[in-house]
Amino acid sequence: MEIEEMLENLFKRMEEVPDYEKFFQCIQCGVCGGSCPYSTGTVFTPRRMVLAIRAGIVNEVIESFSHWLCSSCFTCSLRCPSRVPITDAVIPALRELSLLQGNPPEELASALISIARYGNPFKKSPRKRDDWTKEVEFEVPLMAKKKSAEVMFLTGCYGAYHSRCRKITKSLAKIMHMIGTDFAILGNEERCIGDLARLNGEFGLFEELAEKNIRTFSKYSFSKIVTHDAHAYNALIREYTKFGFGKEVLHHTQFLHKNLERLKEMFNSLDYTVTYHDSCYVGRRNGIYEEPREVIRSIPKLKFVEMKRNRENALCCGGGSGIWLDSVIKERVKYRPAESRVKEAFSVGADILVTACPLDVPMFEDALKVTDLEGKLEIMDISELVLNAIEG
Numbered sequence: 001m002e003i004e005e006m007l008e009n010l011f012k013r014m015e016e017v018p019d020y021e022k023f024f025q026c027i028q029c030g031v032c033g034g035s036c037p038y039s040t041g042t043v044f045t046p047r048r049m050v051l052a053i054r055a056g057i058v059n060e061v062i063e064s065f066s067h068w069l070c071s072s073c074f075t076c077s078l079r080c081p082s083r084v085p086i087t088d089a090v091i092p093a094l095r096e097l098s099l100l101q102g103n104p105p106e107e108l109a110s111a112l113i114s115i116a117r118y119g120n121p122f123k124k125s126p127r128k129r130d131d132w133t134k135e136v137e138f139e140v141p142l143m144a145k146k147k148s149a150e151v152m153f154l155t156g157c158y159g160a161y162h163s164r165c166r167k168i169t170k171s172l173a174k175i176m177h178m179i180g181t182d183f184a185i186l187g188n189e190e191r192c193i194g195d196l197a198r199l200n201g202e203f204g205l206f207e208e209l210a211e212k213n214i215r216t217f218s219k220y221s222f223s224k225i226v227t228h229d230a231h232a233y234n235a236l237i238r239e240y241t242k243f244g245f246g247k248e249v250l251h252h253t254q255f256l257h258k259n260l261e262r263l264k265e266m267f268n269s270l271d272y273t274v275t276y277h278d279s280c281y282v283g284r285r286n287g288i289y290e291e292p293r294e295v296i297r298s299i300p301k302l303k304f305v306e307m308k309r310n311r312e313n314a315l316c317c318g319g320g321s322g323i324w325l326d327s328v329i330k331e332r333v334k335y336r337p338a339e340s341r342v343k344e345a346f347s348v349g350a351d352i353l354v355t356a357c358p359l360d361v362p363m364f365e366d367a368l369k370v371t372d373l374e375g376k377l378e379i380m381d382i383s384e385l386v387l388n389a390i391e392g
């Protein structure tokens with residue numbers, strides 16, 4: 001592809017993002033690079049990416065692989081004094097160019113092909129999406145049978161297929177069952193919501209998924225969607241609205257908070273010290289900070305401690321759009337954010353690091369193995385902690 005064509009494609013894509021024009025207001029301050037967890041391994045920090053695009057040397061950025069060293073943590077975008085939409089516009093547009101040129105990282109290509117073919121990144125049959133329901137001792141209703149429910153519970157791909165994340169899904173379903181929520185799942189009709197495909201520059205696939213999912217949603221009657229998948233939550237409230245979707249969506253931290261009075265009646269004491277990790281697309285991107293803290297603090301006897309990097313300053317787990325770029329990142333960056341984060345949680349005296357996004361849990365559990373913290377610190381989703389408090 002000639003450079004003129006590359007720049008034309010790049011700007012056309014960036015123009016679709018709200019506040020795109022702020023790209024031209026970059027003052028080259030470098031705050032973005034200083035905020036990025038991968039800045040030590042990258043040739044082009046966000047500041048240098050902007051400069052390179054302005055200078056028309058996009059090819060050099062793409063060849064350097066710098067645009068793949070990003071987990072879409074949103075720190076640079078939030079801290080940028082000019083509000084340049086780096087995470088939503090600049091990096092996905094550069095990634096799209098790489099995809100168009102036919103040289104995406106292998107792991108990512110495989111995940112995207114699997115999503116297009118099977119509706120999930122794990123090369124699993126859509127028919128297996130609700131297999132987790134066979135592992136609980138109560139009936140999980142299907143929308144296809146029930147037709148109507150107050151809450152449509154969306155599990156997301158990790159929540160449905162990943163063995164560790166399925167435990168989170170089962171915990172949340174059990175809580176809904178115990179507090180009498182009128183809920184149902186889509187089961188094998190659910191497909192990947194697509195936020196990570198979008199952030200990785202696969203916009204065509206994202207649109208297909210959004211249209212297909214919205215068609216499925218429209219078959220049933222429900223008041224709201226509840227999901228524990230932070231990226232599904234983000235895409236539903238920020239991106240699906242562009243395709244006509246307008247239902248209420250609650251992240252599970254908000255759902256638990258809304259049901260807190262009922263939950264409090266069921267809580268037993270827990271004699272732990274816990275800290276809370278603000279997942280990027282719960283906290284920094286979507287401003288949900290207090291609800292999970294209030295839920296945690298209302299568990300009797302539980303001691304809650306904050307880590308120094310909390311709320312909008314929380315460190316990314318390294319998952320996000322980087323979840324399928326592990327080998328690219330490993331090759332180029334020695335520093336692993338998840339390892340630093342579990343050490344930080346341990347240093348404040350926590351027995352449990354509580355999270356609120358399914359991607360966090362496997363990222364942090366892997367980090368425990370290499371930091372010698374296995375057996376010293378436990379990783380739990382907030383729904384698992386709440387269920388522990390209910391079950392005593």
Ligand code: SF4
Binds near residue numbers: 028
């Ligand atoms: S923080 Fe914003 S204004 Fe500063 S260099 Fe980065 S993109 Fe430009």
Ligand code: SF4
Binds near residue numbers: 069074076
């Ligand atoms: S979104 Fe996060 S990982 Fe990506 S460039 Fe910005 S600070 Fe770095």
